[in-house]
Amino acid sequence: MAESTQPTLTSLAARISELAGKLDGYIEEQKIPKVSFDADSPTKYPNLSPEMFMVRQQLLDSLNDLEILAQGPSESVFNYVHSAVPNAAALNTLNSFNFWSAVPVNGSASYEEVAAKVSLPRDVVYRLLQHAVTMRLFAETRAGAGPARIQHTSRSAALAQSTGLQALVSSILDDSGAPLMVLNEALRRYSAGKPGLSQRMDETSFALLHAGGQFGQFRNSWELLENDGAGDRQGWRQRNFVEFMRYLKELFHLEDVVLNSYQWPAEGKVTVVDLGGSAGHDAMVLARKFPEIDITVQDLKQVQPAFDAALPQDLADRVRFREHSFFDQQPVQADIYLLKMILHDWPDEECTTILRNLIPVLKPGAKVVLIEYIGGAGEEEEEKSADGPELPRSLKQYGTATDLRLMAMFNGKERPISKWKSIFEAADQRFKVVKTEAVSSGFFGIVEAVWQE
Numbered sequence: 001m002a003e004s005t006q007p008t009l010t011s012l013a014a015r016i017s018e019l020a021g022k023l024d025g026y027i028e029e030q031k032i033p034k035v036s037f038d039a040d041s042p043t044k045y046p047n048l049s050p051e052m053f054m055v056r057q058q059l060l061d062s063l064n065d066l067e068i069l070a071q072g073p074s075e076s077v078f079n080y081v082h083s084a085v086p087n088a089a090a091l092n093t094l095n096s097f098n099f100w101s102a103v104p105v106n107g108s109a110s111y112e113e114v115a116a117k118v119s120l121p122r123d124v125v126y127r128l129l130q131h132a133v134t135m136r137l138f139a140e141t142r143a144g145a146g147p148a149r150i151q152h153t154s155r156s157a158a159l160a161q162s163t164g165l166q167a168l169v170s171s172i173l174d175d176s177g178a179p180l181m182v183l184n185e186a187l188r189r190y191s192a193g194k195p196g197l198s199q200r201m202d203e204t205s206f207a208l209l210h211a212g213g214q215f216g217q218f219r220n221s222w223e224l225l226e227n228d229g230a231g232d233r234q235g236w237r238q239r240n241f242v243e244f245m246r247y248l249k250e251l252f253h254l255e256d257v258v259l260n261s262y263q264w265p266a267e268g269k270v271t272v273v274d275l276g277g278s279a280g281h282d283a284m285v286l287a288r289k290f291p292e293i294d295i296t297v298q299d300l301k302q303v304q305p306a307f308d309a310a311l312p313q314d315l316a317d318r319v320r321f322r323e324h325s326f327f328d329q330q331p332v333q334a335d336i337y338l339l340k341m342i343l344h345d346w347p348d349e350e351c352t353t354i355l356r357n358l359i360p361v362l363k364p365g366a367k368v369v370l371i372e373y374i375g376g377a378g379e380e381e382e383e384k385s386a387d388g389p390e391l392p393r394s395l396k397q398y399g400t401a402t403d404l405r406l407m408a409m410f411n412g413k414e415r416p417i418s419k420w421k422s423i424f425e426a427a428d429q430r431f432k433v434v435k436t437e438a439v440s441s442g443f444f445g446i447v448e449a450v451w452q453e
């Protein structure tokens with residue numbers, strides 16, 4: 001490749017300066033409070049404009065390139081493998097023992113005080129925190145010649161102040177981190193030499209990790225989420241997951257995705273079932289906006305307490321929770337069935353089973369609406385055109401990382417819109433797909449089918 005097309009340290013630094021200048025200018029202009037490394041920093045930026053969001057992702061790409069180039073190929077690989085897993089393990093452990101609340105947000109604590117709060121040996125606490133400090137999670141402070149103390153940085157303070165962020169770390173790192181680390185072994189055992197990824201739920205990385213019973217005998221992660229823990233602690237992972245889902249919506253400002261997913265009738269009574277609707281965070285957005293909508297949220301048992309706690313009194317006559325597994329026949333007849341980020345968790349066969357379980361109650365004209373993350377244009381690999389717009393790599397990684405997680409946990413997949421259409425067709429020819437659309441700058445795909453007898 002010609003030398004001139006390759007970035008240099010200096011050209012990358014210039015690009016970074018240009019993009020950082022744009023972001024800074026926007027922050028000034030919009031009077032957005034500035035984030036910093038201090039514990040009292042705002043915990044996040046507000047919703048950036050779509051253009052500024054892209055500028056930020058380009059900035060992240062250039063920063064990543066500069067980091068690699070500054071280290072050189074071999075050392076960049078060494079530095080990555082050396083610290084990637086310890087970084088993840090440190091964050092997961094700090095989160096699991098709630099180090100966040102062991103240090104006052106606007107004060108400091110000694111190592112002994114932290115150790116007493118988290119019930120771990122002082123030496124373990126010291127070593128974990130020494131690593132955390134290198135990740136800008138907590139900082140060490142020393143008053144004069146006194147012993148070192150620990151205080152928050154903005155990152156650890158954000159965790160201390162948000163149960164949603166804690167739940168996100170727990171769900172992503174604790175529930176799926178270990179299965180992802182045995183992805184290679186699961187692929188070697190179950191998919192190597194075959195034309196495609198195993199489609200069996202007992203041949204996932206998750207199943208491999210749990211097969212020995214060391215971590216409990218759970219067939220899939222939903223069983224783990226529902227049942228892990230004894231006594232009052234049973235279901236703690238599911239409660240975390242519910243909070244994680246709610247927080248994702250808040251973090252990425254996703255209210256519009258569900259509002260724009262369907263031509264919801266502004267007037268007239270319409271009944272909706274939100275399958276796998278978690279604690280009703282989408283149902284409540286819909287019910288608030290459309291005063292005649294009646295919604296039944298269906299999900300697994302351990303989700304219900306979070307739903308009950310979140311349901312505002314004035315919506316209680318129109319929004320309800322019903323424990324139901326979508327692997328059983330659907331008990332509720334409705335006008336619209338919503339499945340948001342449900343089917344990506346399952347191989348094709350389970351997806352068609354979930355759709356077929358609706359059939360006994362479907363009346364002609366009933367709608368089934370899928371909302372799935374498609375990350376970009378939602379094209380098949382072979383449909384991608386060489387001169388189409390390239391998404392920043394940092395943005396693509398949102399999708400590719402989720403996709404690998406789905407592979408490890410469920411032998412599942414982020415699929416393009418066309419694939420969702422064929423899953424309807426495989427489930428039953430009477431599902432007529434009437435709409436496929438990318439919304440939210442192409443990140444989510446909507447697929448709408450009508451039941452035709």
Ligand SMILES: C[S@@+](CC[C@H](N)C(=O)[O-])C[C@H]1O[C@@H](n2cnc3c(N)ncnc32)[C@H](O)[C@@H]1O
Nearest residue numbers: 222245276277278299300324325326327340341
């Ligand atoms: C990725 S989350 C999506 C939640 C929600 N629809 C959203 O978009 O935020 C998947 C949901 O499916 C639920 N789920 C998993 N297995 C289920 C089953 N067999 N029956 C009903 N719900 C299930 C989980 O509890 C979880 O709430």
